[in-house]
Amino acid sequence: MAPPILSLALPSETGRVLSIQSHTVQGYVGNKSAVFPLQLLGYDVDPINSVQFSNHTGYPTFKGQVLNGQQLCDLIEGLEANNLLYYTHLLTGYIGSVSFLTTVLEVVSKLRSINPKLTYVCDPVMGDDGKLYVPSELVSVYREKVVPVASMLTPNQFEAEQLTGFRIGSERDGREACNILHAARPSKVVITSINIEDNLLLIGSHQKEKDQSPEQFKIVIPKIPAYFTGTGDLTTALLLGWSNKYPDNLDKAAELAVSSLQSRCFHEA
Numbered sequence: 001m002a003p004p005i006l007s008l009a010l011p012s013e014t015g016r017v018l019s020i021q022s023h024t025v026q027g028y029v030g031n032k033s034a035v036f037p038l039q040l041l042g043y044d045v046d047p048i049n050s051v052q053f054s055n056h057t058g059y060p061t062f063k064g065q066v067l068n069g070q071q072l073c074d075l076i077e078g079l080e081a082n083n084l085l086y087y088t089h090l091l092t093g094y095i096g097s098v099s100f101l102t103t104v105l106e107v108v109s110k111l112r113s114i115n116p117k118l119t120y121v122c123d124p125v126m127g128d129d130g131k132l133y134v135p136s137e138l139v140s141v142y143r144e145k146v147v148p149v150a151s152m153l154t155p156n157q158f159e160a161e162q163l164t165g166f167r168i169g170s171e172r173d174g175r176e177a178c179n180i181l182h183a184a185r186p187s188k189v190v191i192t193s194i195n196i197e198d199n200l201l202l203i204g205s206h207q208k209e210k211d212q213s214p215e216q217f218k219i220v221i222p223k224i225p226a227y228f229t230g231t232g233d234l235t236t237a238l239l240l241g242w243s244n245k246y247p248d249n250l251d252k253a254a255e256l257a258v259s260s261l262q263s264r265c266f267h268e269a
Helices: 031-040 069-081 098-114 137-149 157-164 171-184 231-245 250-268
Strands: 016-024 044-053 064-066 089-092 119-122 188-196 199-206 215-221
Touching: 016 031, 016 098, 016 231, 031 044, 031 231, 044 069, 069 098, 089 098, 089 231, 098 137, 119 137, 119 231, 137 157, 137 171, 157 171, 157 188, 171 188, 171 199, 171 215, 188 231, 188 250, 199 250, 215 250, 231 250
Parallel strands: 016 044, 016 089, 089 119
Antiparallel strands: 044 064, 188 199, 199 215
16 A cells, blocks of 8 residues: 555655553653654654553552553554554554553554554563563563564563563673564664663664674663653654664664763753
């Protein structure tokens, strides 16, 4: 199917992104962290909010609504009915239920039936610091069904361990975890944060051909003594944006993403 006029009018080096993530009224997480940076990089971004909360869940209380699988289907059907379902990229972040994640898999299939070259960037938001903050049933769905259809994965250290069953205690372990994930399909893997002693590492890996060893790199990230939210969401959005501009240079894309992230955090600290 030919793309509609709207997408043809966009600059060829960018594209249209469907971003399925959380939303908060106050604060910057999920789509609030991802949409504007991608727009600044020249992308047309259509957000679907998997949840809409008053504030992020780290506060003592929060109120809001959770989108269910049928409601996601309704939105996708509305876009399709108006010939608005041509996307170059799909970006997913926080998803709180197995049923919703299963529907997301259906969305991936639908989008690829329209654009077989669709790039799916998945941030498998499951937990951090050794703790899950989604139902444990989601782990196997991500591992067995989502990872095999993703183009790029951006887990943190804990999430990479959950997906691979492999404990990451060193830089070498991080590189091996990337190899395990490549074997499932994704050609690009970025473990966005690995805490090793007093260092924070980003490990990136790009397997350009299935029969070749991946090109791997690390970035040492200075720790800022403060608490931040939405940094993973922002990192993944920037990785999508810059890796599309530099498709064969994931290391350069990661450097640009980390540079932007550190600048934001320094200003907030």
